[in-house]
Amino acid sequence: MRTASIFVIMLLGVIIASAQPKLLKRVDPIYPEDAKKEGIEGIVYVEAKIDANGNVASAKVIKSTAKALDQAALDAAKGFTFDPSSLNGGKEGHTMVTIPFKFKLTADKTRK
DSSP: OOOOOOEEEEEEEOBBBSSSEEEEEOOOOOOHHHHHHHHHOOEEEEEEOOOOBEEEEEEEEESSGGGGHHHHHHHHHHHHHHOGGGGGGSSSSOEEEEEEEEEEEOOOOOOO
16 A cells, blocks of 8 residues: 655745744645646745735735646745734835745655
C-alpha cells in the first residue's frame, strides 16, 4: 500500500515597503491535489491590501513560478489578519503587503 506524498508549505515571511504590520493570524495554503500528483513545486507572491480592521480586503498574485499553485496561495492570504494598530504607521488608509508562499514536496515526488 502506497501512501500519499508528504509535503511542506513554507511561509517565507511578510515583506512590505515600509514598517511591517504585526501578523495576528496566518493561514497555511492547502497544497492542490493535482499539483501534488504532478510533482509541481514553486513560489507564489501575493500582494494583499489590508483594511483598517487588519483584514485582507483584496489579494492578487504578482509573481508565480507555478500557476497551479496560485489559487491556494490567494485563498490562504485572504485568511491573514494583522494588528490594526500596527498598520500604515497609524495613518489613515490601506496597507499593502507582499506575502511569498513556497510550495515544496518533501517525499515521494513520483506521479501516482
